[in-house]
Amino acid sequence: MGTDRPTDGPTDIVTYRAAIAAKNMELNQEFHFASGITKWNINNIYHNHYYGSPIWDIFGQPVKSFLCSYNVSVRNMFNLPQTTHRRLIETVSGCRQLFVTLASRFLGFLDKIKESDKVIPKMLLEHVMHDVRSTTGSNMRRIMLAIGKDDICELKKCDAVKLEYHKLEKSEAWRGVILTELIAIAEEGNGTIMGFSDDEIRDIMHFICTS
Numbered sequence: 001m002g003t004d005r006p007t008d009g010p011t012d013i014v015t016y017r018a019a020i021a022a023k024n025m026e027l028n029q030e031f032h033f034a035s036g037i038t039k040w041n042i043n044n045i046y047h048n049h050y051y052g053s054p055i056w057d058i059f060g061q062p063v064k065s066f067l068c069s070y071n072v073s074v075r076n077m078f079n080l081p082q083t084t085h086r087r088l089i090e091t092v093s094g095c096r097q098l099f100v101t102l103a104s105r106f107l108g109f110l111d112k113i114k115e116s117d118k119v120i121p122k123m124l125l126e127h128v129m130h131d132v133r134s135t136t137g138s139n140m141r142r143i144m145l146a147i148g149k150d151d152i153c154e155l156k157k158c159d160a161v162k163l164e165y166h167k168l169e170k171s172e173a174w175r176g177v178i179l180t181e182l183i184a185i186a187e188e189g190n191g192t193i194m195g196f197s198d199d200e201i202r203d204i205m206h207f208i209c210t211s
């Protein structure tokens with residue numbers, strides 16, 4: 001919660017980002033026979049802890065790079081083009097965008113401090129929350145502005161769900177519906193459906209993901 005804000009990011013962010021590619025490749029090889037959603041659920045069980053994330057600068061470049069690597073891992077597990085729109089990540093994975101998860105953990109951490117009977121952590125939080133030079137204060141202010149609240153002291157963990165991060169617009173909801181159905185068809189390997197070959201189905205998926 002201090003005022004130091006390194007430009008290269010904390011070591012744990014760099015470590016997590018580096019581990020994503022290796023773990024993703026390992027799971028894809030080990031469970032090559034499984035569906036994308038099965039592999040993703042396994043990934044979330046074993047590789048989705050992100051210890052230390054409540055003190056990250058979640059709006060900083062290191063976390064943005066980390067989120068990019070996360071999105072790449074989703075595309076890999078579901079065998080999607082690497083140019084697939086980020087706004088489809090939630091629909092395909094069945095999980096909220098990782099940014100929202102990190103924001104929820106950050107606000108949950110602050111809720112625990114506020115509810116604690118420890119005086120010093122409360123005093124420290126009170127001091128840094130109004131100082132945008134600190135990571136905590138900056139995160140809180142930017143979340144507050146993003147969800148339209150007026151008082152930084154009223155932020156709570158439940159506010160994280162109000163954040164919109166690369167959200168799929170209602171006008172494009174059809175992309176998510178069709179894409180999830182085509183992923184299931186492609187994974188079943190039935191050869192053809194309604195007169196479409198596997199290659200044609202892949203071409204349609206590519207169009208939906210990237211156009």
